Amino acid sequence: MIVLGISASLRNKRFSYKNELVEDLKQIKDLEELNKFVKKQIKITFSDIDKLNKKDLSFEDKYKQLKKHKGNRGLSNSETALVYALWNSLQEKNIEIDYLSLSNIFESENSEKLDHFKKKFLNCDALLLSGPVYFGDRGSLTQRMIEFLNSDKECIEHAKKILYAGLAVGAKRNGGQETTLIFQALDFLNMGCKVIGNGHDTTAQYGGTIVAGDIGKAVDDNYGIKTALSTGKNIGEVLNNINLNENVSKKILKRPHKCSIFVLQDNKDEECSKVINSVLKNYKNENIKFKVFKVFKEEVHKCIACDICPISYEESEKYRCIINNKEDFFKKHHNEIIDCDSFIFAAYSGTNFINIKTNYQQFIERTRYLRRDNYLFGRKLVSSFILSEVNSNRNLHIRILTSLIRHHNILFKPILVFKNANAYINFENIKKQFIDFCNTALKVRNKTTEVEYKPVGYEISLEEHLNRKKTTI
Ligand SMILES: Cc1cc2nc3c(=O)[nH]c(=O)nc-3n(C[C@H](O)[C@H](O)[C@H](O)COP(=O)(O)O)c2cc1C
Incomplete structure (x- = not known):
């Protein structure tokens, strides 16, 4: 190569x-x-x-x-x-x-x-x-x-x-x-x-x-x-982990690829979720299983920026964020959240926030414990799916890009559906782009070697990290 x-x-x-x-x-x-x-x-x-x-x-x-x-x-x-x-x-x-x-x-x-x-x-x-x-x-x-x-x-x-x-x-x-x-x-x-x-x-x-x-x-x-x-x-x-020239049309996987879609923000009619559902309905591929999380309807606690994130050295399956509220989305769904091979962050982008339900920022910041858990969310193909009113100009697709690159992901072109009055102007094109995302996701081999997270810029966290490492070895 x-x-x-x-x-x-x-x-x-x-x-x-x-x-x-x-x-x-x-x-x-x-x-x-x-x-x-x-x-x-x-x-x-x-x-x-x-x-x-x-x-x-x-x-x-x-x-x-x-x-x-x-x-x-x-x-x-x-x-x-x-x-x-x-x-x-x-x-x-x-x-x-x-x-x-x-x-x-x-x-x-x-x-x-x-x-x-x-x-x-x-x-x-x-x-x-x-x-x-x-x-x-x-x-x-x-x-x-x-x-x-x-x-x-x-x-x-x-x-x-x-x-x-x-x-x-x-x-x-x-x-x-x-x-x-x-x-x-x-x-x-x-x-x-x-x-x-x-x-x-x-x-x-x-x-x-x-x-x-x-x-x-x-x-x-x-x-x-x-x-x-x-x-x-x-x-x-x-x-070495991706073959972009691979023909995946005839590929049959031993276990289906898992793609999660996290809807972080939506309007009262849940339009972004509905558009996603109609895209999924249109797309049949036995190799891929989709899971849609309506995060905007959940409780997502803010990150409290603790110095000991994740709170202990155990297996990734265990929820290890300090937030212990029973209703918290991450606390409730930790295992499901980490169980994916590719993912998309989705949001409705309006010209104002009237009738908008959002957990966008809390969700993004809470993924910190996943990053600090040896990049659990990393090395996956990721994209954004934004249903955007034509004049909203909130740049959510760029903000998602800059947050996701921090997890060391492989970025795919943002999927942007434009809404003018009640029409989705580029919907057909978006369906094609979504299929392209799925086909590309199948070309990524899942993380082969685990990379160790080391706190940079945090003296307290670094000390804690080294101490824990000493006691667990
Ligand atoms: C027209 C012009 C605009 C520049 N603007 C910036 C700037 O916005 N920020 C910056 O850090 N350096 C700026 N620089 C400095 C260059 O980025 C810097 O000298 C760099 O070393 C150029 O790389 P090179 O030596 O490989 O050409 C500018 C230089 C020029 C000539």
Whole structure:
């Protein structure tokens, strides 16, 4: 399986088609060697710039001279982040890597360059996109690539069969790396890609978030590098757990796949639940069993943000949240909640809250004990199902995305039904999208290895976690 790393900076150094970055990375055995390689490449980048600085040239002329280089050495910040992620995905089994610089494609386009880009894209099983943050969003090279992908039929088809993860480099901490990653994730979801963030070992859940302003600075951002490494590892791991090219139409499972739909918010006519029921009625697949939870009608206690979540070290089947109210939804249904292979969070999105019943926010926050129970809700294909009045603009599909990526799930394009007056304008299209979700869910192999949750950013929780571990071993 091929992970294609794309760097989207105008400062890219490895822009030649024949640069040897992939070969170089394949030779590198460990992280120490990788750090040395990156530092050496950055020195080369500086020496190239130093040579030009010694000449009396304008910035524009220096820029032109740099572009005349062979494009086979040095690293920009975006490329540095990508190198860490690509190398780490290569450490996972069955993974090959490929590399492409966008500056050589979209800075001044021609048909030969576009063909080259397309060939690489059509050959990949996953895309790792690394680029600079410009004004809290992507730069124009990434934007042009997204426009191109969306305008080419073969690329549009291929996008549905690949995984996507992103890395964003900004000059400041909180410079917009996360907003860039979220907007990009939405674009790739819309194209049909399955989207993931980084792994469980770092907290920057949306992908790689690197701080680097001046050329060569990315290598100094240890935390950012960790997030890049983790994103690369995650893409390799998930690729090994999903076969997006599999034909599932003739598949017969030993036990049916379990898909749960949690309706977190609905109106008084329970319209969102009804729309879901009619979608389910229309869809027959013996391989899938659906369970619909009308969470909006239940009692869902707020999370009290305790330091000892989950409250003990026992088997996952045992309910281990501190909330002990007998009527609480999680307390009552814990076993059923965790017994699923894929799930959808559904909601009615109105222009106001008159006649709306909601447990949306409480439900989302209470899933914390599942996350802290070694990601019980993780590694599953997930999506959102929103019945939205046309002018509601509440962005629930984006909020669900940003919450679910925290569970380390595989995201599927949001399913959005638009309601205008009493008509559901895109209902037919939504039925197809739902079938596509189900077929994709069948392609995900269920979590093979358990990952251990480690509290990050909570000293008390970490101490408690280590103490409990000591006493249970
Ligand atoms: C037009 C422009 C806008 C930028 N906007 C942001 C920003 O919003 N936030 C931020 O952290 N950095 C911003 N930067 C800084 C770049 O993201 C940063 O220099 C990064 O290293 C670029 O990656 P590169 O070196 O691989 O090109 C901006 C830079 C430029 C040129």
